[in-house]
Amino acid sequence: MAQVLEFKLPDLGEGLTEAEIVRWLVQVGDVVAVDQPVVEVETAKAMVEVPCPYGGVVTARFGEEGTELPVGAPLITVAVGAPASGGPDVPAKGAEGSGNVLVGYGTSEAPARRRRVRSARPEPAASVTVAAAPAAPAAPVLPGVPAEASAGPVPVISPLVRRLARENNLDLRELTGSGPEGLILRADVENALRGAVPREQAAQPSPGSSAPAGSRRIPLKGVRGAVADKLSRSRREIPDATCWVDADATELMRARATMNASGGPKISLVALLARICTAALARFPELNSTVDLAAREVVQFDHVHLGFAAQTERGLVVPVVRDAHARDAEGLTAEFARLTESARDGRLTPADLTGGTFTLNNYGVFGVDGSTPIINHPEAAMLGVGRIIPKPWVHEGELAVRQVVQLSLTFDHRVCDGGTAGGFLRYVADCVEQPAVLLRTL
Incomplete structure (x- = not known):
């Protein structure tokens, strides 16, 4: 009988309390090995891959690319011991977990090749509690899983290019990449933005703000936000x-x-x-x-x-x-x-x-x-x-x-x-x- 375990965004250390999802490395239905990276996130300090301490079948993903999650928020659920396409059960040792979930310090095992599972998919777990995973007919999209999971990620040369498009409200699926095999390059995004109005320019000022119409608002988050906080503290204290x-x-x-x-x-x-x-x-x-x-x-x-x-x-x-x-x-x-x-x-x-x-x-x-x-x-x-x-x-x-x-x-x-x-x-x-x-x- 399969067990569904919920893997949460781990403690990132160094006072970091949140991270932004940059790119999913697995899809719902993939088989993952213990300590296989499942998502790439951006913290205020670095871009890192997060390894999952469980081995099994991915049953749900939480959060779309660009979503900011606090430490402790659910990332994925994994069915441990679930049969893969009628084959033998995934080894149940994944239920114990490896404990290697610190961001940025690598993993103890090389990630196994991912493979799709077309058998019945369990529903996402509602809590950390380990529960039996009931079989259910395959659905177009599982609750809590974005539609992008079935469509697959857009081929982009780097997370920085994806971030540039996201911050300017540009849909990468509407672009034709000029790189090898249609890979979207930074130049492709910049060319598209020249004829578009950035999201920040179109945003209305918040209540009480004196910002004139047409001004640009750039969120202080990620690396820029961390730099702003550190410099402000330095000025206050030193x-x-x-x-x-x-x-x-x-x-x-x-x-x-x-x-x-x-x-x-x-x-x-x-x-x-x-x-x-x-x-x-x-x-x-x-x-x-x-x-x-x-x-x-x-x-x-x-x-x-x-x-x-x-x-x-x-x-x-x-x-x-x-x-x-x-x-x-x-x-x-x-x-x-x-x-x-x-x-x-x-x-x-x-x-x-x-x-x-x-x-x-x-x-x-x-x-x-x-x-x-x-x-x-x-x-x-x-x-x-x-x-x-x-x-x-x-x-x-x-x-x-x-x-x-x-x-x-x-x-x-x-x-x-x-x-x-x-x-x-x-x-x-x-x-x-x-x-x-x-x-x-x-």
Whole structure:
């Protein structure tokens, strides 16, 4: 006798309380294995796949793509031990569950190939209570299951493209994809939107709002909402200050060119800056810390988990390089490249985005010289690096054209005074101007 188990959206950790359904990976009637991913969701931190701890036949799905669900809301129901097309029962061990339902940490088993089941389908379970699943004639659509389940998903190149269409109220089924086998690309959606009015423009202002007609309303949710909340909290809680200095980066650029000319993996500039950061934090540990308001204590860390700002289509994210202080330039280059690629593809996990102790912000990639950024709460400081450009500079007593960069340090004034912050920034500038200074810490 089959048992119907309800799988709910699991606790996502890191204070996350909700997630948006991006893409269903299974349909009603599919056979799923223990720990097989069944849905792709977007949290405020990452795009991740959620594995189901039960093995059996999917009897119902709850929520359409684009729906936001709170933690604990039903995702799917699975008939455990249900016969598949007259064959043997699905192994009942799925009733125990694997327990591997933490988002973003993978699964213990490879997902089995999905197969459709055309036998009788049980009704969706009404609660978590395990109950016998009565057989019922097949219906066009089960209660609680969107009609899309039988039609199948639209082939789209990425969840980001699907999200773009959804936020502008564009029906993907009306588009003809220009990609291979009709795959819908971002360009297809953007071309369609040029002749359409976005949903936000057509929305009426809420009661009491003074927004003029035709203005655009963009919901603060997902990554953008999380960034807004964190920046607001940082501004409320952290009394920050900023100091900055210009530095001659000519010798650093030459050193990097020499490294890359000697063969082996290429060393990135951001990796060298990260190496300088970790050396500076070893000298000024006050800036590698956080403030515990409840205990009224400054907590200094003995490790450097280095965050770096990365701009993506989903918004600004801050991936974290774990134990950056223990990595050499090659290791830092490889890890920066891995995290950057994952950020652009929307594959960062919550573990990749949390636990930072200090942030490196290379805003020079945007073509700007300086900035006074907001500290990435709950950290205590952030080093900013502007663009490196040729400028007139007095070098060895003579005017010359040198590669100059502006460095800034925004710091929590509760963890240190200006002397410490200035000492840190001056040491960073010295390492940029004379990379040999780093030899002391190697």
